[in-house]
Amino acid sequence: MDPKKRSRPIGTALVCLGLIAVMAPAGSRSGAGMTAPSQEAGQAVMHPRPSGPIAERVAWARSQAKANRWEKGFWLGFGIRRLMGEHSSMGWHPWGGPERRLTLDDLINGRKTPIEKKIAMDQAVRGTAASMPAEARAFAAAQREDEPERLVMKEIGILFRFTAREAEFPADIRVSNLNLPFDLEGLPFVWAGMAESSESLAYLIPLYGRAAAEADKRSILWAVGLHRDPAAVVPFVERIMAGRESEEIRAEAAGCLGEQNDPKALDLLLRTIKTDLSRDVREEAVGALVEMNLPAAAEALMSFALNGADRRIRREAVRGLADKATPATVKLLQKISAGDKDPEIQEEAIHALADLPGRSGLPLLIDLVRTHPDASIRAEAVAAIGDIGGAEAVKILTDLARGRGR
Incomplete structure (x- = not known):
């Protein structure tokens, strides 16, 4: 091999590793002028009996909004628990770091010092490892040496913004780890407590049926996909895949199946990859296949890698x-x-x-x-x-x- 022909890719790789300095193009910017949204304190209201159907908790929050004349509306949130890497999160990461702003957990449970937060995380990691040793070992084995991370059960907030009028559907739907800040837009915040997966899905799945805008449907599907409950999620997704929804909605729905680790979910993914007319939907279904921890899913993935359509x-x-x-x-x-x-x-x-x-x-x-x-x-x-x-x-x-x- 001619050494001259090797010099360019090797040099490029060394540049990527930071061993060869390069000058930025004139006039280029790195994040210049970008600002994070401002967060006002908001009003935190705790549901007095945070249990039972989510719809009933929402009705109570609406009654509070009416009694307190929250004319600009309010945010309502409830939480679910989900296995994640200790450094993984979903939500808003403001400039300057989340430690400079109140997190959702601060609003709900009172502000903690950084040391208290670290102790709480370590305790959660140890608890997860003790109660789910096989999952914790498998997770640790898949981590790169330069990206060490431990498995932990984390609390995720599913948040809805309601207007002052009795609208049937929320004006906005978000998902965020509770240990991250959240921009309440200066509105009151009602915390409806933690929910079991079945309670959460019993609210979210019917809510999907009332959604008219595609953006709202995608938001609900994103939230549904966080739940590991194949008995509820797989039939719900199957109805969507068999219906007349758009490619974007079907693709989002296929992605919900990756968390289920269930033979019926795998079968639905394989049928989708082989028969759906949309390349985007088929590609998303392969991505969901990657997320599954089933031997048959790995075998199917190998087959598609060699002989995909x-x-x-x-x-x-x-x-x-x-x-x-x-x-x-x-x-x-x-x-x-x-x-x-x-x-x-x-x-x-x-x-x-x-x-x-x-x-x-x-x-x-x-x-x-x-x-x-x-x-x-x-x-x-x-x-x-x-x-x-x-x-x-x-x-x-x-x-x-x-x-x-x-």
Whole structure:
């Protein structure tokens, strides 16, 4: 291999690792002028008996709004519990960090110091590991060495903005971790307490039937997809997939199935991938397949990676092989990265090797750089090594740049 031909991809990879300084284009900005929305204190009202049907809790909140003349409306929230990584979150991350603003948990339970919050998180992590040891071990095994994270049961708020008039449908629907701030827009805030998955879905699924705007339907589907309750979620999604909803709605609905880990959910996903007329819907269904922790889901993913009906399906499946990171899926990634009838899929497989947990794809990429006969494949492998980063990758790229790597 001509060392001159190797210099450009290796140099580019080193730039990505921050070892070669580059100047920003004149006039470029990095976040200049961007501001986060302001949050006013709002009025926190606690439901006196935060249990029972969500619809009844909403009715109580509406009665409070009428009695207190909340003429601009109010926010109502209730919470569910969901397994997540300790550093993972969904919601608003304001400039300057969430610690400078009141979080939803602060409004509900009183403000805690950073030390108190850390202690509470550690206790939650230990409790999750003790009650769900298999899930905690599997989660830890899938983490990259440079991204350590522990599994924890977190509290998620499902929030609705209601207007002062007796509108049938909320004016806005949001989802947020309780340990994050939330922009109440200066409106009163009613906390209706925590809810079981069945209680939450008993409110959300009928609410979907009253939604007219697609944005509202997508918001509800996003909230529904956070629940791990296949007995309720799978029939609900199946009705949507069999109906006359738009491609965007069907795609969002397919995504709800990834959390269910249920044979019926898997069957519905496979039927969707094979028969839905929309490429977007089929691609979203493959993405949901990646999220499932079922052996049959991994087998189906491997089949689609090799023999998917179109390039988008194969590309999504190949990416998912790295997320699974089993011996079988890694072996298949090696096979596709070494040679495939579609060069774009082969390139996708090379970069998927860089996404394997624990930098385990690094030796496989080094082998491609040193042994593959195609210069373009070697160049892609060099770029993927740069994506991994770290001291070992730096040394390898430096050696290659100096001609000592082969």
